Amino acid sequence: MQNKFSIAIHGGAGTLLKGQMTSEKETAYKHALDSALEKGYAVLEAGGSAVDAVETSVKVLEDSPLFNAGKGSVFTAEGTHEMDAAIMEGKGLQAGAVSLITGIQNPVSLARDVMEKSEHVFLAGDGAMKFAKENNQTVVNPEYFYDDLRFKQWQDIKGSDSFQLDHSVKKDSKFGTVGAVACDQHGNIAAATSTGGMTNKKWGRVGDSPMIGAGNYANNKTCAVSCTGSGEFFIRGVVAYDVSCLMEYKGWPIEKAASEVINKRILEIGGDGGLIAVDVQGNITMPFNTEGMYRASKTSDGDKEISIYK
Ligand code: ASP
DSSP states (O other): SSSSSSSEOOOSOOOGGGOOHHHHHHHHHHHHHHHHHHHHHHHHHHOHHHHHHHHHHHHHHHSTSSSSSGOOOOTTTOOOOEEEEEEEEETOOOOOEEEOOSBBBHHHHHHHHHHHHHHEEEEHHHHHHHHHHHHTTBBGGGGGGHHHHHHHHHHHTTTTSSOBBOOTTTBBBOOOOEEEEEOOOSSOOOEEEEEEOOTOTTTTOOSTTSBTTTEEEEEEEEEEEEEEHHHHHHHHHTHHHHHHHHHHHHHHHHHHHHHHHIIIIHHTTTEEEEEEEEETTTEEOBBSSSSSEEEEEEEEESSEEEEEEO
């Protein structure tokens, strides 16, 4: 048994701009982050696996209307909700991902079913929905996902060719994906990420979140990573795997590797966002190059953080 265990979560690098954040809203966001963090941490404290911990935390975030995943997912151009999710564990490099799914209450659990109950890694669209039903995933009505703010965000750009990341204010790109990374008492790490994508998206657009190596990755040799940000750039930057590679090939510590990718490499190709990462020693880093990132972390050393801005 290793002594130190830890967990970190994010609710997206697309926080409301500082000027628009009221103390009431801030309390609501922090409360939701705290409850997701503590539920995941409790799993680790009881000796549970990193995979169980990240799934537990992400489910809590998916069930909250505040974040762009699960219940809080944004509207597509057709007025539907299309969600993506991925989960990966670092010991055996097992992974599961789903994309373009609708009506599933907890996409992260479906991704986990793909990892554990299928021979595949990535299922999308109708096929993924069929698999979900065969595996008794909870299916909810479209009304479950209705939210006044999300509806308004969609109405503002409906019928146009533009699409927007969550919380977009004018041209500011904002992101609301959720994710979790954890290191358990046995020294295993895992990562999970879940998103509703971008408001008014069409053509079956898929972002980085469900793509193994882009928005989500875990490897016990290096780290577990969950990203949030401009998906197209994170895909081309293969961001999560890049952090892992810098650790593996250059021997860099997690904080240096993650900072290099978020504060240099992704900026150089025009991307913005952030990530959370953990290594097998339980060290956590949460860099972002946006105004804020909803984030929280807790370690068995007694360190706890819940923050929104820098
Ligand atoms: N990365 C996500 C996507 O492009 C968006 C986000 O992080 O909010 O779908």
